[in-house]
Amino acid sequence: MTKVAVMGSGSWGTAFANMVADAGAAEVVVHGRRSEVVDAINQRHENPAYFPGMALNPALTATADAAKALHEADFVVLAVPSQTLRGNLSAWREHIGGQAVLVSLMKGIELGTCRRMSEVATEVSGVPEDRVAVVSGPNLAREIAERQPATAVMACRHEPTAVRLQHICKSAYFRPYTVTDVVGVELGGAVKNVIALAVGVAVGMGFGDNAKASLITRGLAETVRLAVSLGAGEHTLAGLAGLGDLVATCGSPLSRNRTFGEKLGSGMTLEEVVAATSQTAEGVKSSESVLELARRTGVEMPITEAVVAMMHHDLSPAEALAAFMSRTAKPERYGF
Numbered sequence: 001m002t003k004v005a006v007m008g009s010g011s012w013g014t015a016f017a018n019m020v021a022d023a024g025a026a027e028v029v030v031h032g033r034r035s036e037v038v039d040a041i042n043q044r045h046e047n048p049a050y051f052p053g054m055a056l057n058p059a060l061t062a063t064a065d066a067a068k069a070l071h072e073a074d075f076v077v078l079a080v081p082s083q084t085l086r087g088n089l090s091a092w093r094e095h096i097g098g099q100a101v102l103v104s105l106m107k108g109i110e111l112g113t114c115r116r117m118s119e120v121a122t123e124v125s126g127v128p129e130d131r132v133a134v135v136s137g138p139n140l141a142r143e144i145a146e147r148q149p150a151t152a153v154m155a156c157r158h159e160p161t162a163v164r165l166q167h168i169c170k171s172a173y174f175r176p177y178t179v180t181d182v183v184g185v186e187l188g189g190a191v192k193n194v195i196a197l198a199v200g201v202a203v204g205m206g207f208g209d210n211a212k213a214s215l216i217t218r219g220l221a222e223t224v225r226l227a228v229s230l231g232a233g234e235h236t237l238a239g240l241a242g243l244g245d246l247v248a249t250c251g252s253p254l255s256r257n258r259t260f261g262e263k264l265g266s267g268m269t270l271e272e273v274v275a276a277t278s279q280t281a282e283g284v285k286s287s288e289s290v291l292e293l294a295r296r297t298g299v300e301m302p303i304t305e306a307v308v309a310m311m312h313h314d315l316s317p318a319e320a321l322a323a324f325m326s327r328t329a330k331p332e333r334y335g336f
């Protein structure tokens, strides 16, 4: 039987592993760092750190031993924070089999290098691009752990690899589509976290649906500008990994990025918000890499600029709003 190793037992790693176990076409093992989480998954079929009281598939197993998880794995699913992937994968690569497919669940851009997660995975592991895939879309982990219906895209330059991944993920409540535009899918996922921070700030400031919809729509326009200038197909951003994920993340109180922004918008200091956040809000760090990519490509991203200024340069939400609203009047453009 196909073996899937999910490296990371946090929110999305656990929900994704459970979803693949439910799909029934593969044997799934999760690698976790904490023995109490590993023991709870094996003995009580529960991850008390992320989804207390929620029943996981009894066939799902866990181990704290990375080599054991990776042994003879056909798919190696990477579910760690974007900024730690390089370090994690450096430790794991010697145990990854020669024909394994790497699957990134991450939505971020590496600080310093500005690399997408599939690029980091290829560079660190030596696994060729044809065997590196990405899963993205409107996938709030808790809803999927609750077995609510959802869709996603499985992206790989080599379409048959995406189809293989689709086969092991398709279930009664999860409908995966395939695409080959890895650049568009990864940029859609990384930038939507930045836009979700901005929406969260607006929500925290007490603004309603007009402000939210404006940020989502103009956020998509700046995402398309960046992604297309880096080689993505425009249509990918109108799909699940672009518009779909933006709508889900910006509209949901379950989003860690939106929640982070909301706390800042409601008057907490950045330090207080950071101290109150235990899970990964990728947009906070990735916003700097996204802006750097925009500068390199000469693309204008005013919402991203405002987010970077609020997250890293002490601009207050009120100042960011004033700066955004006083921009020069212009015709509406979607993309270029």
Ligand SMILES: NC(=O)c1ccc[n+]([C@@H]2O[C@H](COP(=O)([O-])OP(=O)(O)OC[C@H]3O[C@@H](n4cnc5c(N)ncnc54)[C@H](O)[C@@H]3O)[C@@H](O)[C@H]2O)c1
Binding pocket: 008, 009, 010, 011, 012, 013, 014, 032, 033, 079, 080, 081, 082, 084, 088, 105, 106, 107, 108, 139, 140, 141, 142, 278, 279, 280, 282
């Ligand atoms: N949670 C979601 O709803 C969701 C959905 C889709 C995509 N994602 C993406 O998946 C990725 C992982 O997110 P998550 O929600 O599982 O995050 P999380 O914070 O819930 O879990 C991160 C996991 O990585 C592990 N880890 C391994 N090495 C680490 C290190 N050096 N530092 C910190 N943690 C380390 C942690 O122990 C934990 O199990 C992110 O890129 C996120 O954008 C998340």
Ligand SMILES: O=P(O)(O)OC[C@H](O)CO
Binding pocket: 107, 137, 138, 139, 140, 141, 193, 196, 245, 248, 249, 254, 255, 256, 257, 258, 280, 281, 282
């Ligand atoms: O909780 P967030 O903000 O990381 O968003 C989760 C997923 O990416 C939604 O698709």
